Amino acid sequence: MGEVENLRPMDLFDDPATRRAILKRQSVQRESEPILSRIWKVVHFTVSCFFKFSCLVVVLALISALFVFLYDNLLRSPYIRLERVVVLGVDDAMKEELLEMAQLDFEMSLFAVNMDEVKERVEKHPWVKSISLEKQFPHTLAIRVEREEPWAIVAGEKLRYMNRWGRIFKEVEDGDPIDFPIVTGIPVTGENTGRPVETAVQVLGVLDAEKGNWSMEHLAELHVRGDGSVYLYYPSLPCGVKVRADELASRMDDLKKVVEHLNRSGRIRTAKGINLEYADGAVVSFKKG
Structure with missing residues (x-):
């Protein structure tokens, strides 16, 4: 009898022909994966992405709503409500005229006062040369007026x-x-x-x-x-x-x-x-x- 050669398992992979045959069988197995399985993976991935995106939108909407709520409460907060307006640089009669032109809402907070709009309205007074406004928290708006001087x-x-x-x-x-x-x-x-x-x-x-x-x-x-x-x-x-x-x-x-x-x-x-x-x-x- 001829001598039988003892082969180890790893020797099979050392043979090029054997290795190609094994890889071919694995490739055939992957290609033969059921189509329903692949569709399920696509659907699962899509649903997962949609769910994550929806959660992100919901979180952003909640944060926005929170900011709107806080801002609205800040505009009407009694702790910084406009209670006092100081007009500097003019006499009492002109102060009254300027306050009427300013159209200030004393029910709103000082934070809600639109400085540009108030300035634009007050500058229409013919005796006003220039004007500056300053919010002095918590309750005061200061209006400094430079009066026109006729020459x-x-x-x-x-x-x-x-x-x-x-x-x-x-x-x-x-x-x-x-x-x-x-x-x-x-x-x-x-x-x-x-x-x-x-x-x-x-x-x-x-x-x-x-x-x-x-x-x-x-x-x-x-x-x-x-x-x-x-x-x-x-x-x-x-x-x-x-x-x-x-x-x-x-x-x-x-x-x-x-x-x-x-x-x-x-x-x-x-x-x-x-x-x-x-x-x-x-x-x-x-x-x-």
């Missing part, structure tokens, strides 16, 4: 205030102060408004730096012409003074000397006009007779 009155179809920056901001009404210089020659509307206003501001700025009878406080009227010239009218002078707006600062000394000479000579009452637009001096015209 002159622009005369047109109606009288209107102008501030020192040239902003024409309010119509003069009964009871309003009128002790300001009158500015004429400025169109209130139209494309040519800007330059005459700038000219008026320039001239008033020069006179504002003057003292005594030549100061802006004693100016009765400033007439602005379109060519850059202006006329100045003072109660102490029986005539107007014509001068270039951009030369007024350098010609003030000349004006004072001319008027002083006319006073000394006794001819001031017969003067009809003083023209300072001449480079070598001033020209004075006199009334006839």
Whole structure:
């Protein structure tokens, strides 16, 4: 008898042909997996994903609802309810007007006050130049107002205030102060408004730096012409003074000397006009007779 070779189990896998046969059988077994089983796996995976997604949506919805509930309670919480409004920078009469324009709801919390809306409403007051708001928790809203300051009155179809920056901001009404210089020659509307206003501001700025009878406080009227010239009218002078707006600062000394000479000579009452637009001096015209 021939000698029988003892084979170990691992020796079967060492043989290439045997290994290929085993792998082929395993592949056949996998391919022969029932179709229902594969469908079940797909359905199970889909249902699992849908369930997880639904749980996530529910959780997010609950969190959102919680935030809405807390926010609504915060808006109506008595612990930070709006109870006091402090208006600074204006008198009592204007305070009442501004509070009425603000339309504040004292049933809501201070947290619910819309600062932009309140500011927009209050800024419509003609005497308000600028405004700032501050929430002072738990119960106070502070409104700081910078009031417009008239510098002159622009005369047109109606009288209107102008501030020192040239902003024409309010119509003069009964009871309003009128002790300001009158500015004429400025169109209130139209494309040519800007330059005459700038000219008026320039001239008033020069006179504002003057003292005594030549100061802006004693100016009765400033007439602005379109060519850059202006006329100045003072109660102490029986005539107007014509001068270039951009030369007024350098010609003030000349004006004072001319008027002083006319006073000394006794001819001031017969003067009809003083023209300072001449480079070598001033020209004075006199009334006839």
